[in-house]
Amino acid sequence: MFEGFGFPPGLFYVLGAAAIVLLNRRSNWSPAAAIALSLWITIGGLAGGNLQDNLADPDTGMVVGNIVMLAGLAISAIAGVLAIRHNFRTRPEKRIAPLGSGNPRRIATTIVFAGLLLDAIGDAAPEGFNWDGPGPILFLVLAILVALIPGNAMIELSMMLSLTFVLTAFLNPQAGQRLTDPSNVLPFTGALMQVVGLSLAVLAGAVAILPRRRPVAG
Numbered sequence: 001m002f003e004g005f006g007f008p009p010g011l012f013y014v015l016g017a018a019a020i021v022l023l024n025r026r027s028n029w030s031p032a033a034a035i036a037l038s039l040w041i042t043i044g045g046l047a048g049g050n051l052q053d054n055l056a057d058p059d060t061g062m063v064v065g066n067i068v069m070l071a072g073l074a075i076s077a078i079a080g081v082l083a084i085r086h087n088f089r090t091r092p093e094k095r096i097a098p099l100g101s102g103n104p105r106r107i108a109t110t111i112v113f114a115g116l117l118l119d120a121i122g123d124a125a126p127e128g129f130n131w132d133g134p135g136p137i138l139f140l141v142l143a144i145l146v147a148l149i150p151g152n153a154m155i156e157l158s159m160m161l162s163l164t165f166v167l168t169a170f171l172n173p174q175a176g177q178r179l180t181d182p183s184n185v186l187p188f189t190g191a192l193m194q195v196v197g198l199s200l201a202v203l204a205g206a207v208a209i210l211p212r213r214r215p216v217a218g
Helices: 009-023 032-048 050-055 060-090 106-127 134-148 153-171 173-179 185-208
Strands: none
Touching: 009 032, 009 153, 032 050, 032 060, 032 134, 032 153, 050 060, 106 134, 106 153, 106 185, 134 153, 153 185, 173 185
């Protein structure tokens, strides 16, 4: 789906994460989006084997580009951790548990969490619930981060990734074949669970990040 733009999908993810950090800069937890995405790309690349292949590529430009990318991701993750630490030292912030009763958007956040879990299970279903691939684990971890980290940053990151994967699924002939063949139970059920789960994450996420209305003074 990204070929027409002339950019690799990772670049869209990085730009999106940068925008999320900027939009949520008043929150102490905003750098968590950069940390999570840096680890997502690195771990996903290693688990999928793409990163090792790129680093062993005979094309020098490919190798150098990937080394620079890894260095940038490492710097981003470390800087994100230091930034969160600095934020809490200089501006104490009340912690509101995303799934706790103190969160006015708890229901929507819970649906985001459940949608990401549903996608992780659906991703593992076609292989007989094999969790060895990077996809299920990454979305499971993303769901846990949404449940643990206050603020909108992780919800917005999950929305960005979920929307990308949903669009890719509809443009991927293999995924389309799974969704139109109910006789092949596991692949069909897994693909359906993924689309439903990711769609829920996007829609519920949009509700969860809506600004709260301030009461009008009487």
